[in-house]
Amino acid sequence: xxxxxxxxxxxxxxxxxxxxxxxxxxxxxxxxxxxxxxxxxxxxxxxxxxxxxxxxxxxxxxxxxxxxxxxxxxxxxxxxxxxxxxxxxxxxxxxxxxxxxxxxxxxxxxxxxxxxxxxxxxxxxxxxxxxxxxxxxxxxxxxxxxxxxxxxxxxxxxxxxxxxxxxxxxxxxxxxxxxxxxxxxxxxxxxxxxxxxxxxxxxxxxxxxxxxxxxxxxxxxxxxxxxxxxxxxxxxxxxxxxxxxxxxxx
Numbered sequence: 648x649x650x651x652x653x654x655x656x657x658x659x660x661x662x663x664x665x666x667x668x669x670x671x672x673x674x675x676x677x678x679x680x681x682x683x684x685x686x687x688x689x690x691x692x693x694x695x696x697x698x699x700x701x702x703x704x705x706x707x708x709x710x711x712x713x714x715x716x717x718x719x720x721x722x723x724x725x726x727x728x729x730x731x732x733x734x735x736x737x738x739x740x741x742x743x744x745x746x747x748x749x750x751x752x753x754x755x756x757x758x759x760x761x762x763x764x765x766x767x768x769x770x771x772x773x774x775x776x777x778x779x780x781x782x783x784x785x786x787x788x789x790x791x792x793x794x795x796x797x798x799x800x801x802x803x804x805x806x807x808x809x810x811x812x813x814x815x816x817x818x819x820x821x822x823x824x825x826x827x828x829x830x831x832x833x834x835x836x837x838x839x840x841x842x843x844x845x846x847x848x849x850x851x852x853x854x855x856x857x858x859x860x861x862x863x864x865x866x867x868x869x870x871x872x873x874x875x876x877x878x879x880x881x882x883x884x885x886x887x888x889x890x891x892x893x894x895x896x897x
Contacts, residue, residue, distance in 0.1 A: 656715060686751060708735070
């Protein structure tokens with residue numbers, strides 16, 4: 648599809664993803680995660696949120712899929728260490744899900760669609776494997792709604808450089824506001840958008856990650872901007888998360 652996962656899978660990226668749990672990043676969909684359901688988690692990464700889903704829907708089951716084999720190995724290892732019996736991880740593309748039609752009661756996806764080159768195609772594949780009447784919950788950041796302070800010209804340039812990189816990689820940093828449109832075009836009904844902000848504390852959690860990625864991609868001057876910025880006692884970073892819940896018609 649001509650796309651590349653901008654965050655990557657290095658140690659710094661994994662440390663950032665390990666901060667996420669169902670309670671912190673999947674609360675928007677918790678009301679749909681009921682005991683006994685069969686759930687699909689698309690773009691599960693190292694499986695932290697998937698673990699929370701498994702605990703919530705037991706004795707139901709959850710399958711987490713990710714395109715990267717290292718993520719599946721890590722997620723499986725961690726689930727086994729916790730003794731989770733109702734979770735399975737499989738390497739797969741959201742464009743070609745290895746499941747029969749109407750296999751799942753609900754589908755969850757967090758921080759995946761903003762990296763996809765063909766979001767509607769992915770959503771249609773999710774629709775195919777969802778049971779009639781089932782719900783899908785998708786959440787993604789929208790960089791057009793971020794609030795950073797102090798908003799210096801250098802910091803604005805560094806953020807714009809990162810956005811350009813992700814967009815060149817096949818993604819879209821403004822995906823959040825388009826989720827209802829994407830799901831509706833794919834065939835879902837009753838799509839409803841919502842928004843929340845994540846405020847990073849300590850700032851180094853986001854500052855170091857942004858700096859590392861910009862430096863990794865050959866933009867050390869922008870990385871240095873983030874490292875200086877995060878030392879400002881008045882600095883803040885508010886990340887806008889857009890979520891959308893929709894249904895498959897009965």
